[in-house]
Amino acid sequence: MNESMNLAELPDELDRAAAISQAECDEGIAAARRALVGCTYSHCANCGDAIPAERRALGNVKRCIDCAQLYEFHQKQHGK
Ligand SMILES: [Zn+2]
Numbered sequence: 109m110n111e112s113m114n115l116a117e118l119p120d121e122l123d124r125a126a127a128i129s130q131a132e133c134d135e136g137i138a139a140a141r142r143a144l145v146g147c148t149y150s151h152c153a154n155c156g157d158a159i160p161a162e163r164r165a166l167g168n169v170k171r172c173i174d175c176a177q178l179y180e181f182h183q184k185q186h187g188k
Pocket residue numbers: 152153154155156157171172173174175176
């Protein structure tokens with residue numbers, strides 16, 4: 109019977125997943141600290157798409173590139 113072995117492996121997988129998400133969280137916090145302003149989202153505040161790590165590294169990133177460009181475009185339209 110290998111079923112008990114398979115069950116024993118499950119917590120390991122969960123631990124690994126938790127460790128990875130914790131690392132991603134720390135990475136986001138570090139990026140935000142470097143920028144010293146606001147906070148960085150892992151997913152776009154507008155469309156919910158994942159924001160690439162290289163973009164998040166800029167800090168204070170809340171939108172994906174497409175939504176950020178749209179946002180800036182509308183900001184300019186409003187004159188401020
Ligand atoms: Zn977006």
